[in-house]
Amino acid sequence: MTRRSNANVYEQLGVRTIVNASGPSTRLSGGILRPEVAAAMADASQWCVDLSELQARGSELLAGATGAEAGYVTAGAAAGLMLAAAACMAKLDPARMNRLPDTTGMQNEVIVARSQRNMYDHAVVQAGAKLVEIGIPDRFSGAGVRDTQLWEYDAAANERTAAILWVAQPHSEPKLPDVVALARRRGLPVIVDAAGQLPPAENLRRFISEGADLVVFSGGKAIGGPQASGILVGRRDLIQSAALQQLDHDTYFEQWNPPPSLFDKSSLTGFPASGVGRVAKCGKEEIVGLLTALKLFLADNSEERHARWLALCAEIADGLQGVRGARVALVSRTARGVPAVELTIREDELGFSALDLVKRLQDGEPPVHANHSRVRDGIVVFGPTCLRGGDTAVVIARVRAELGSRAATA
Numbered sequence: 001m002t003r004r005s006n007a008n009v010y011e012q013l014g015v016r017t018i019v020n021a022s023g024p025s026t027r028l029s030g031g032i033l034r035p036e037v038a039a040a041m042a043d044a045s046q047w048c049v050d051l052s053e054l055q056a057r058g059s060e061l062l063a064g065a066t067g068a069e070a071g072y073v074t075a076g077a078a079a080g081l082m083l084a085a086a087a088c089m090a091k092l093d094p095a096r097m098n099r100l101p102d103t104t105g106m107q108n109e110v111i112v113a114r115s116q117r118n119m120y121d122h123a124v125v126q127a128g129a130k131l132v133e134i135g136i137p138d139r140f141s142g143a144g145v146r147d148t149q150l151w152e153y154d155a156a157a158n159e160r161t162a163a164i165l166w167v168a169q170p171h172s173e174p175k176l177p178d179v180v181a182l183a184r185r186r187g188l189p190v191i192v193d194a195a196g197q198l199p200p201a202e203n204l205r206r207f208i209s210e211g212a213d214l215v216v217f218s219g220g221k222a223i224g225g226p227q228a229s230g231i232l233v234g235r236r237d238l239i240q241s242a243a244l245q246q247l248d249h250d251t252y253f254e255q256w257n258p259p260p261s262l263f264d265k266s267s268l269t270g271f272p273a274s275g276v277g278r279v280a281k282c283g284k285e286e287i288v289g290l291l292t293a294l295k296l297f298l299a300d301n302s303e304e305r306h307a308r309w310l311a312l313c314a315e316i317a318d319g320l321q322g323v324r325g326a327r328v329a330l331v332s333r334t335a336r337g338v339p340a341v342e343l344t345i346r347e348d349e350l351g352f353s354a355l356d357l358v359k360r361l362q363d364g365e366p367p368v369h370a371n372h373s374r375v376r377d378g379i380v381v382f383g384p385t386c387l388r389g390g391d392t393a394v395v396i397a398r399v400r401a402e403l404g405s406r407a408a409t410a
């Protein structure tokens with residue numbers, strides 16, 4: 001991309017830019033696209049294509065990257081969850097597609113372990129599904145040892161069950177292969193939310209190989225695609241249903257000549273209108289951007305990527321050595337597999353807390369957004385994945401300025 005020497009687009013709009021030392025959060029506008037991805041999106045914007053042909057080619061590429069039968073580029077992982085639920089409820093019935101999110105008389109229950117509930121499962125409910133929670137994660141309280149038990153899925157399944165939702169985390173219980181084995185016995189599809197489970201890149205294939213029927217990934221997180229992009233992969237019939245409920249069909253059925261790799265027209269008794277997925281529209285720029293980013297992500301050597309990130313973290317850690325009131329640690333691999341700098345705040349000495357420091361950094365000039373996920377433990381985390389060239393020096397200077405100052409006023 002050409003970079004103008006004068007004002008960037010945000011300066012022209014009068015919007016300040018921030019230093020994102022947190023990670024690709026939606027509220028922080030995600031990460032920084034690689035120039036090849038931005039260029040591919042700009043190129044995509046200069047042509048028109050048949051969107052279903054573009055998605056069909058995407059399906060082949062996503063299938064190749066994940067081992068799934070088919071795939072679909074969505075407007076984010078949450079959009080993918082909504083489409084996944086819609087697909088499991090409507091299947092290939094155009095009448096049901098047209099009715100969603102009204103699920104009267106349909107299989108509409110989605111079973112989920114209580115310990116895996118999170119605000120993204122709203123997306124499943126948005127398609128019209130009803131979440132059925134199971135299990136008491138009493139290991140959380142320290143008193144017990146249990147999370148959801150396998151038999152509890154079996155006990156909750158009935159003739160209204162549409163699917164099982166399983167949220168992927170390294171600590172998710174029960175394990176996916178066991179849930180899949182049970183779901184197969186009951187003839188139920190398993191939807192896996194793996195939005196944030198990259199890296200490692202092997203996870204692109206893992207959940208499909210463990211038997212998941214549908215898997216979603218975020219395009220705007222580690223893959224480095226556009227913020228409003230995601231991946232839905234899985235069984236061909238379910239992906240076809242998702243596509244039918246997302247694409248625009250303002251044509252005559254006899255006029256519709258869909259690419260056979262994504263649609264089997266003979267399996268359809270009729271043509272649905274634009275479905276529940278229409279609100280999660282995904283444009284050609286996002287589709288091309290996601291596919292380009294995925295190609296680069298797969299070509300990237302993960303050790304080299306890790307080394308690049310580690311070098312940025314080492315710069316920050318070195319620059320913060322000896323700061324007042326805090327201990328600096330360079331962590332080569334956090335639980336997420338990414339390096340980070342952890343700053344443990346000595347609140348007694350500083351007179352302010354880790355959360356105060358996060359607030360001061362974000363409210364200062366330029367705003368520096370640190371990761372606040374561990375402030376309860378007194379730790380402020382700095383991550384490398386969304387930094388631009390020159391940002392490490394800004395982070396160091398701003399942290400030093402804040403730690404050098406007196407007690408918090410906030």
Ligand SMILES: *Cc1c(COP(=O)(O)O)cnc(C)c1O
Pocket residue numbers: 026075076077078079118120167193194195196217218219220229230
């Ligand atoms: C980030 C995330 C999502 C949402 O992903 P988007 O691509 O932003 O829609 C869904 N589920 C989980 C577990 C996530 O971490």
